[in-house]
Every structure is written in structure tokens, then in C-alpha cells.
Amino acid sequence: xxxxxxxxxxxxxxxxxxxxxxxxxxxxxxxxxxxxxxxxxxxxxxxxxxxxxxxxxxxxxxxxxxxxxxxxxxxxxxxxxxxxxxxxxxxxxxxxxxxxxxxxxxxxxxxxxxxxxxxxxxxxxxxxxxxxxxxxxxxxxxxxxxxxxxxxxxxxxxxxxxxxxxxxxxxxxxxxxxxxxxxxxxxxxxxxxxxxxxxxxxxxxxxxxxxxxxxxxxxxxxxxxxxxxxxxxxxxxxxxxxxxxxxxxxxxxxxxxxxxxxxxxxxxxxxxxxxxxxxxxxxxxxxxxxxxxxxxxxxxxxxxxxxxxxxxxxxxxxxxxxxxxxxxxxxxxxxxxxxxxxxxxxxxxxxxxxxxxxxxxxxxxxxxxxxxxxxxxxxxxxxxxxxxxxxxxxxxxxxxxxxxxxxxxxxxxxxxxxxxxxxxxxxxxxxxxxxxxxxxxxxxxxxxxxxxxxxxxxxxxxxxxxxxxxxxxxxxxxxxxxxxxxxxxxxxxxxxxxxxxxxxxxxxxxxxxxxxxxxxxxxxxxxxxxxxxxxxxxxxxxxxxxxxxxxxxxxxxxxxxxxxxxxxxxxxxxxxxxxxxxxxxxxxxxxxxxxxxxxxxxxxxxxxxxxxxxxxxxxxxxxxxxxxxxxxxxxxxxxxxxxxxxxxxxxxxxxxxxxxxxxxxxxxxxxxxxxxxxxxxxxxxxxxxxxxxxxxxxxxxxxxxxxxxxxxxxxxxxxxxx
Numbered sequence: 001x002x003x004x005x006x007x008x009x010x011x012x013x014x015x016x017x018x019x020x021x022x023x024x025x026x027x028x029x030x031x032x033x034x035x036x037x038x039x040x041x042x043x044x045x046x047x048x049x050x051x052x053x054x055x056x057x058x059x060x061x062x063x064x065x066x067x068x069x070x071x072x073x074x075x076x077x078x079x080x081x082x083x084x085x086x087x088x089x090x091x092x093x094x095x096x097x098x099x100x101x102x103x104x105x106x107x108x109x110x111x112x113x114x115x116x117x118x119x120x121x122x123x124x125x126x127x128x129x130x131x132x133x134x135x136x137x138x139x140x141x142x143x144x145x146x147x148x149x150x151x152x153x154x155x156x157x158x159x160x161x162x163x164x165x166x167x168x169x170x171x172x173x174x175x176x177x178x179x180x181x182x183x184x185x186x187x188x189x190x191x192x193x194x195x196x197x198x199x200x201x202x203x204x205x206x207x208x209x210x211x212x213x214x215x216x217x218x219x220x221x222x223x224x225x226x227x228x229x230x231x232x233x234x235x236x237x238x239x240x241x242x243x244x245x246x247x248x249x250x251x252x253x254x255x256x257x258x259x260x261x262x263x264x265x266x267x268x269x270x271x272x273x274x275x276x277x278x279x280x281x282x283x284x285x286x287x288x289x290x291x292x293x294x295x296x297x298x299x300x301x302x303x304x305x306x307x308x309x310x311x312x313x314x315x316x317x318x319x320x321x322x323x324x325x326x327x328x329x330x331x332x333x334x335x336x337x338x339x340x341x342x343x344x345x346x347x348x349x350x351x352x353x354x355x356x357x358x359x360x361x362x363x364x365x366x367x368x369x370x371x372x373x374x375x376x377x378x379x380x381x382x383x384x385x386x387x388x389x390x391x392x393x394x395x396x397x398x399x400x401x402x403x404x405x406x407x408x409x410x411x412x413x414x415x416x417x418x419x420x421x422x423x424x425x426x427x428x429x430x431x432x433x434x435x436x437x438x439x440x441x442x443x444x445x446x447x448x449x450x451x452x453x454x455x456x457x458x459x460x461x462x463x464x465x466x467x468x469x470x471x472x473x474x475x476x477x478x479x480x481x482x483x484x485x486x487x488x489x490x491x492x493x494x495x496x497x498x499x500x501x502x503x504x505x506x507x508x509x510x511x512x513x514x515x516x517x518x519x520x521x522x523x524x525x526x527x528x529x530x531x532x533x534x535x536x537x538x539x540x541x542x543x544x545x546x547x548x549x550x551x552x553x554x555x556x557x558x559x560x561x562x563x564x565x566x567x568x569x570x571x572x573x574x575x576x577x578x579x580x581x582x583x584x585x586x587x588x589x590x591x592x593x594x595x596x597x598x599x600x601x602x603x604x605x606x607x608x609x610x611x612x613x614x615x616x617x618x619x620x621x622x623x624x625x626x627x628x629x630x631x632x633x634x635x636x637x638x639x640x641x642x643x644x645x646x647x648x649x650x651x652x653x654x655x656x657x658x659x660x661x662x663x664x665x666x667x668x669x670x671x672x673x674x675x676x677x678x679x680x681x682x683x684x685x686x687x688x689x690x691x692x693x694x695x696x697x698x699x700x701x702x703x704x705x706x707x708x709x710x711x712x713x714x715x716x717x718x719x720x721x722x
Contacts, residue, residue, distance in 0.1 A: 084666035118174025143171030156182025173470035197713030200227030237263030291383020440487035461506035658690035
């Protein structure tokens, strides 16, 4: 089954995209001339659609900017858009973001974030995309991230910066995702929330928001228990989040940010095609016999000081310090106990001033994060730890970098140029303390500049383009050496890329109408040329990594939201991706039938990059009806269509396309200071069986993991405002 007809797929070429840009521009100019569309922001009401681009401020770009002023694609999702939804995994909230492809493996754990192909290779955690929680890195110093600390009952807004962000953040060639706790409350309140659903889903907890004078305090606690829809797939989590803010003076703010997470998850593993076709819900027998699982306890405490100063209040300084503690137990072939401690600091300075008669915004900042760790290896005896310590490793990762940014106004209120650049220095150290002892070290460093232009056709319509370089150092698990004398692979270099994009974003606001009143849209074309791409190869069945590929990635991202009538909104996003290997020779070493080692070299040049769909469509229709001041009814249906994906670099097999239809209804009741919100929904209404996660380049051909079947959920939240 193909997602789109071949004729339609062929139209998704650069020419059509450029024609779309020209068409939107021409239509908007015509509408402005006729007075149909509002082309200025004067006297637009606070609840108008112009807020989507004209007033929404993003912080994930290191400098607070409105979306319309940012010269690359940015999306912000507020809690109000998903408050009725199921809130278990990131895919429940983020499937509508163009250019972002999510594959959830076990709930929200080992979820794969992929933006323009970056992150698609990671079979464990997020890779290639910088994950922030309240602007503090949740990503490890080597760029890998697990998402156990995210509680979507606490998150108030989510910012997604798509595309190369290496000139601002380390390990961010694919972009940035910033999850921000909800501190924008006007009064004190307490909410007790409950969610129940298929496969033993229980999520219960509370949220307390306290506002008193110059203080704000947010505390949330959630307990999640989920049996899972596959065998050997149950999990539980305790998640505690806390944010406290105080404003000692009108222009200073001090924040304390912390969380604590404790829980465990059983891992069902991946299946072969034959096993998947026989029973997609079964677990890998080896995973069951080993009782593969992860037990996690982690916490973080951060302190942030922010001050605005100067005669015109045109200077800002922000200092953030934080510490992390992480304890993990992992069972697979062996039993590992991992202890990690991290210390970090981030500093930035921003100056806004006039250069002649032109506005200029300059910022400079730096980050330092160090994380020592110790890993103990024991024998895994059916999921229990053996008595004898077999190996003890010490590890330290030091990640230091600084960036500069300057946004200069070229044409008055029309054209801006943004220059950014970052220098990173990453050092990996590792030693074995058990005999025979060994130690090794690998440093990596690079400077990654970027230039971007933003031209405003109108105050609410902008053309943008950018070009820059990215640098992505190997992760620790990619540095393993096939040569015994080294702990690290000394032939492995960072992955580098050149990134180009161009697009248009805007807001058409028909201020005198109620029908087809608002349209917010964004269209982006991108082309990425990657060299030294880090790819896996096999030695006697074990997987190692090397630089073996040059890749070209071309794509189109489109997103729009139309308010048909007041309360009725149609949303649509579409991503078209054509990613192929320009040159790629893969090496494998295995024993033949006589026991002789045989080296095989395969040429994958011209093959399609796996785990990325060529077509990704998302359409939603929602309706919010206000029945007086006390009652709001809500309904939403959504459709997602994903085309088939190759499962390995050799392109030996391809998953089937799949189509998911979801629906939900909700009601929000207010009785004085009391608030009752109830909702319920069904996902995958037609119970389609599909591959929800591809275990890319599995040496044992275990590529397939089933996505969730039809499931239901109900939510009931009871709140009180003081």
C-alpha cells in the first residue's frame, strides 16, 4: 500500500515548493492590497491568531525572540492544545510537528526523535537533537538522552527548533527540543489528575501552583504504572518536578529547578520478520530469558539567576548552575550497574542597542558540563546480579564550548542578518580498573558557524534562509574499539555536515470575517550534505562504528492551521524526505563454515537511508465550543499516514505503510473556584498492525517492533483555585 499516488509523490519537488512560496506571497500581497487580510498588527486583539507568530516568544534559540523574527523553522506547542490528550509519551503531543518523526519503543522510553534524519540511527535514546528541560540540558555530555524526567502534566509549553543548531548548542545537528514547566499561572491552585486506559495504564498525581507576592512555586508528582501491549513490557515510574521563582527586584529573577525520577521498565526486544508476522506482541525469547530491564534513579537540581540592567534596560545576563545524580541497573548479556554524577554551568550575556539607526542584538555565552561515571559488570543470571565483579570501568566526559550571536537590522523593520558560531571541545576518558588495566582518551573539537537571513514581506509574513556547518562527536557507545589494545576507536572522526534551508512563514488574518478568519503556515525546503557519517559495521557479530558514508538529504516540510469558524480548526502537516547515500562501503568480518575469518566489503552507494519515511502526513480537526462561561466542550480527530521505511543500510527489507486514526472528546466545567475536566479517547481506531519502531541495522535481522494497537483512555482532573 502506498501512502500517496505516484503522480502526487512526483509533484513534491523543489519546483512545486517554490511555486507554493510564490503563490502564498502573491495571494497575500493581493489580499493586503484589497484590505481583506490584515497586514499590520495595530489594534489586533489579544486573542487573535496573530499571537501565533507576532507575540509568541521562543527561548530555545538562546535569545528571546518572536517566531516571526527567527530565521529558521520553529514550533511552540502550549498545554492548552493537548490538555485533553493522553499524556504518556512524546508522540501523544508532538506528532503534528512538521519535520519531526517519532518512533516510540516502550511508552516514552527509548523514543526516537528524528529531525531531517538526525537521530534516526539511535536504537536507544535520543541522539543528534539537543533535549532541554527548562533550558537546562537533559542530554548527556556525549549527546544521548533518555526522557524519563518529562511529565506532561507539568510541562506548560514545548519548543521545537528544527534543523541545524550546532552554532548554538553542542550535539545539535538536528535541532533542539525544549520542554518548559508551566510557570505562567495567575493564581494559586491545586489539581489532582487521573488517567486510566488499555493495557493496565494508570497515571495518578497532583499539581500544586502557589503564587505569593514575588514568589511562585510549582510542584507536580506523578505515578505511572503500565503493563504494556507486548509481553515482558511492564513499567512503573515516580516523577517529582519542582520549580520555584522569585523576583527580588523588578528586573531580576532567581529560580530553583529540580526533579527526581525513580522507576523500572522491562524490555521485550525486537523481532524478526517471521516472528512479527506470527505474533507482533510477543517478546524476543532471549530478552525474556535474560529478563532484560532498566532500573533508573536520577535527579537534578539547578539554580538560575537572570538580571536585566542598563540605563535603557538593554542588557541581560543569565547564569545557570546544575548538578545531576544518576544510578542505573541494566540487564542484557551482562548485568551492569552505572553511577554517574554531573556538574554543569551555562552563562550568557545579551545586549540590545542601536548601531547608527539600525537595531542590533548581540549575545555571547558558554557551557561547561562534566560527568564522571563508574560502571560495574557482573554476570546476568536470569535477570539477577551475579556475586563476582567481572569488570570495573571509570569514565569521564567533559563538554565545554562557547558561542557568539549577532542579529543586525539591514533594512529598517524589513531585513535582518543573523550570524552565529560555536566552538566545542569534547573529551572522552575511560579506564579499566580490573586486571589487566587499560586506559584511553579521545578529544574532539570544532568551530561551527552559521549565517541566516530574515526578510519581512509584511509584519506577519517572512522569508528566511540559512547556511551553516554542523559538528557531531561520536557518542561513547559508538567509540568502542574492535582492537583489544585500545578502549576507543582512534580512527573514528566526528560527523560533519553542510546545511542549507529556505522557507516562508506567515499569518493571514481576515479580521472582518468569522469564516476562514485565520491561517498560520510555514513551508521549508532543506538540503544537507553529510561527510564522515558514522555508520555501523560488524566484526564476528559485534557492532562497531566507523566513518564510511557521504549522504545527501533533501526534503520539504509544510505545516498550517486554519480556523474555519470560531472554535473549529483544521491542522495539516506534511514532510517529504529523500535521503540517499552518495558513497558508502560497509565492512563486515565473520567466520565461514571452516572457521576462517572472511572480510566482506559491500557497496551501499545509492541506497536509501533507513528508518525515515519518504512521506509523513498529519491532519487534525478540532472543535472547541463554549457553553457559557462555565462549560467548554471539546472534540478532536486526527489522522497520521506514514510511508514504508527501509530497515537497514543494505535496503534488504521495507516496512509497510500505515495509517492511524485517533479521536477524543472532553469537557471542562468550572463551578466558582472548582474545576472539573474529563476526557476520553481511542487511538488507532481501526486497530492497524504496523511496525512502530525499526531496530536499524540489526546484525541478527531483528528489525521489527510493533506499534500500539487500538487502545482507549479516560482522564479525570479535579482542581481548585485559591
